[in-house]
Amino acid sequence: MYISxxxxxxxxxxxxxxxxxxxxxxxxxxxxxxxxxVTKCETRDEIVVCLDDDVKDGIIFTKLEHLQLEGLPRLARLCSGVCNFEFPDLEVVIVSDCPNMQIFSNGELSTPKRAKLKEYYGEEGRGEGNLNCTVQRVFKEKNA
Known part of the structure; x- marks a missing residue:
């Protein structure tokens, strides 16, 4: 697709x-x-559809710097399948009002710039550089 x-x-x-x-x-x-x-989509289950038959290698978002997921009450993860993601330039991840988000991705996840997770706009970024660990920790804290 040319537009993509x-x-x-x-x-x-x-x-x-x-x-x-x-x-x-x-x-x-x-x-x-x-x-x-991706904001305020009440029925959104996942962002990327990765069916096992389709996935041959991972997805590299080579220039993605900013990822915002907000107001997605059914979202549990970026992709429900097992898919590897690479985000070489990702700096900011905002996750807000996604109460079911338990993990960022089921597959391998690479964020070399150690993207910071922001739960809300005014909150300082937090994270160990591993979005899966950070999202899991935040989910456990909120549901404790």
Whole structure:
């Protein structure tokens, strides 16, 4: 898809009828994506659809710097399948009002810049550089 290779910002908001955002093959082509914001989508279960048959290797979001997931009450993880993700330039991850988010990804996860997780806009970033561990810790703290 030509449009996917030039897309720099992906924003999805108030799309209550959609359960998933992006198929695996489309996500792999988003090489120019710098910002992804998915907000206020009540029925969203996952962001990337990775079926076991489709996944041959991981997804590398080479230029993604900012990821915001907000107001997604059914979201449990970025992708329900086992898919590896690499975010070489990711600096900020905002997760707000996603009470069921237990883990960031089931597969391998690489964030070399040690992206900081922000639970809310005004809160200082926190994290050990491993988004899976941070999301799991935050989920346990909130549900303790």
């Amino acid at each position: 290779t030039i897309l720099q910002t992906l924003e999805a908001s108030k799309c209550h009828g959609l359960v998933n955002s992006v198929r695996y093959s489309t996500a792999k082509s988003l090489v120019q994506l710098k910002t992804m914001q």
